[in-house]
Amino acid sequence: MxxxxxxxxxxxxxxxxxxxxxxxxxxxxxxxxxxxxxxxxxxxxxxxxxxxxxxxxxxxxxxxxxxxxxxxxxxxxxxATQNLLPTDSLLPPPIDGLMNGLPLAHELLAHVRNPDAQPHSINLTQLPISEADRLFLSRLCGPGNIQIRTIGYGESYINATGLRHVWHLRCTDTLKGPLLESYEICPIPEVVLxxxxxxxxxxxxxxxxx
Structure with a gap:
């Protein structure tokens, strides 16, 4: 800190x-x-x-x-440190249309529980994922109580989730549209610091x- x-x-x-x-x-x-x-x-x-x-x-x-x-x-x-660490029991029920949601959920949980494996980024933009995958991950993480906005090269919206050190990041550009969507596992995303x-x-x- x-x-x-x-x-x-x-x-x-x-x-x-x-x-x-x-x-x-x-x-x-x-x-x-x-x-x-x-x-x-x-x-x-x-x-x-x-x-x-x-x-x-x-x-x-x-x-x-x-x-x-x-x-x-x-x-x-x-x-950023108030939420509890998750367990596999938090996994929501599978939903129709899942492609990579379940392995991504296990990857996310593994890095959350191991501080030595942080920071870690799961770049959804570069992965073949469905809307069902996005919904599954969103249900896994739950809502958080922190919202961050950064401006510079485009805009970034970084929302804390209900899991400790898990952030949902979306980068957009007014001309090009969405640039990046990812889950960041870290105390606070580097772009904020x-x-x-x-x-x-x-x-x-x-x-x-x-």
């Missing part, structure tokens, strides 16, 4: 909050997390890679407002404007 540094912004006055909002802007990664206490965390990467605005709300009430520096914000690390060199670069850029 690495070190995550945090500054509390909850009690800033309106002028200071406006300054922070203008300075940070909006970067390439945004995250929503539905918390167990019915609150929701909204996370937006700044234009400075590795700098994250983390806000948590319940309804219209702002409960937390923090600025964090790190490869990923603490709330995301915590939420800020690299150490990005953090160094952001610190240098911040020192120039502050």
């Amino acid at each position: 690495g070190e995550v540094l945090a500054v509390d912004l909850l009690n800033l006055n309106a002028d200071d909050r406006h300054f922070i909002n203008t300075l940070l802007g909006e970067g390439e990664v945004s995250v929503r997390i539905q918390q167990a206490d019915d609150s929701e965390s909204e996370i937006q990467e700044a234009i400075f890679c590795g700098l994250w605005r983390v806000r948590r709300r319940r309804g219209e009430k702002l409960l937390e407002d923090k600025l964090e520096a790190g490869c990923a914000p603490l709330a995301l690390w915590q939420a 800020a690299a150490p060199e990005d953090l160094v670069d952001s610190a240098q850029r911040l020192s120039e404007v502050c």
Whole structure:
């Protein structure tokens, strides 16, 4: 996970909050997390890679407002490890039209249960699979409570599933349409994380404007 540094912004006055909002802007990664206490965390990467605005709300009430520096914000690390590890008993009943759904399910479960076998990617785009296979895998994984969107070369939508460290990733391009669909087995997909060199670069850029 690495070190995550945090500054509390909850009690800033309106002028200071406006300054922070203008300075940070909006970067390439945004995250929503539905918390167990019915609150929701909204996370937006700044234009400075590795700098994250983390806000948590319940309804219209702002409960937390923090600025964090790190490869990923603490709330995301915590939420990504909450689900239990799966067992083969979770396999849903077979459905008509299955082609490769069952072996892919066993591959996925094997890597989830073995941290030494992570990260691992199951690229559905490169495999002969049916809609029944997709449905079977979706039923196996179940819904999660984290939604991530990244922009850059096209858009990526990365949803946590109900299984620990299993993410459903879809990459699209406005002109070319779908580019990639995969299941990623890892604590947090690499495309979301800020690299150490990005953090160094952001610190240098911040020192120039502050």
